[in-house]
Amino acid sequence: MKKNILKVLSTVLVLSFLVTGCVGNNDAEKSTGAGKDGASSSEEILIGGISPMTGENAIYGITATNGATLAFKEINEAGGILGKQVKFEILDDKGDNTEAVNAFNKLVSQDAVAIIGAVTSAPTEAVAQPAVDENMPLLTPTGTQFGLTKDRPNVFRVCYTDPFQGEILAQYTAENLKATKAAVLTNNSSDYSDGIAKAFVEKAKELGVDIVAEESYGKGDTDFRAQLTKIAAESPEVVVIPDYYKEIALISQQAKEVGIEATLIGGDGWDGVVEQLDESSYADVENSVFTNHYSLQDESEKVQNFIEAYKGEFNENPSSFAALGYDAAYLYKEAIEKAGSTDKQAIVDAMKEIDFEGVTGNLKFDENNNPVKSVSMIKIVNGEYTLDSVVAPK
Secondary structure (H helix, E strand, O other): OOOOOOOHHHHHHHHHHHOOEHHHHHHHHEEEOOOOOOOOOEEEEEEEEEEOOOOOOHHHHHHHHHHHHHHHHHHHHHHEEEEEEEEEEEEEOOOHHHHHHHHHHHHHOOOEEEEEOOOOHHHHHHHHHHHHHHOOEEOOOOOOOOOOOOOOOOEEOOOHHHHHHHHHHHHHHHHHOOEEEEEEEEOOHHHHHHHHHHHHHHHHHHHEEEEEEEEEEEEOOOHHHHHHHHHHHHOOOOEOOOHHHHHHHHHHHHHHHHHOOOEEEOOOHHOOOHHHHOHHEEEEEEOOOEEOOOOOOOOHHHHHHHHHHHHHOOOOOHHHHOOOHHHHHHHHHHHHHHHHHHHHHHHHHHHHHOOOEEEEEEEEEOOOOOOEEEEEEEEEEEEEEEEEEOOOOO
């Protein structure tokens, strides 16, 4: 696998050709498809996108939006939806809650029929209740925080939730790794980390895994040796570290320094950790395993066609965020066609009944509009992301 998937240079370059349509009122607002910017017509369907295209979360927003943009391009080339071209209007939330709400309100005023977004959990939470108030179909491709969809009948997600990841990690620990002793190192300032950790501990105990240590750290910490030394003293077979790849790159190195030999495992936030390491540091994460939404090694025709198309459009391998954005676009296509209408309630009703086969797996929505699907377990071997197994929830 190429190591330039998440490099900043690549993501900046793709901004210049993300879309083939008109540019909005500023450089961070873009649209794809036919029609004048900022308005839809009877000849097109307007679907909005809310995403961090600039700021510290832009690396996630750009790749998720790339995936959706590619999908809508394919959809339009194949005749659109209900015989109409789709205009995909992307507004930049900059990873900020207020900006996300402003973007949502603008899309409502432009008569968007549905919205993909937001990308990260906090801005998604910020627009979820306004979406309920407007009965606007809202589909986050990547927002994993558990409460985003609860009691919100028109809010959906493509990705699985944080607690779901924790349960899958516990299942993998007990059944695949056959481990009986595990430790947890949690970022106590992150809802993402906390959600995975709590679910892991509860499920692991249920499956007979002994939790021998629970340590934590805070936002911005860079020295984890004290916590890791305490963990090492308990000789766990598995250490769960649910956080994002930048922190994992530091923690994994220090874990080796203090003598931890356990298997390190974590959630989808690990995706990209190898790109943070020099080749000499690949040993720090060797044989580590993390949950992810799909694998480049999946040999299915649907997945391989997506990878080929994405590489042709953006000159890099697609991340899991790109795959989830791609599936989000096709989910709306299927739902609108199933509804036979762009009426918002009709789209919501169709979403609830959908049985969707996507790049990130076969998907149905549960009673809280969360997807029920299998999880790809990715093992890092010699600096490469390899598909270890696919775990179905029990």
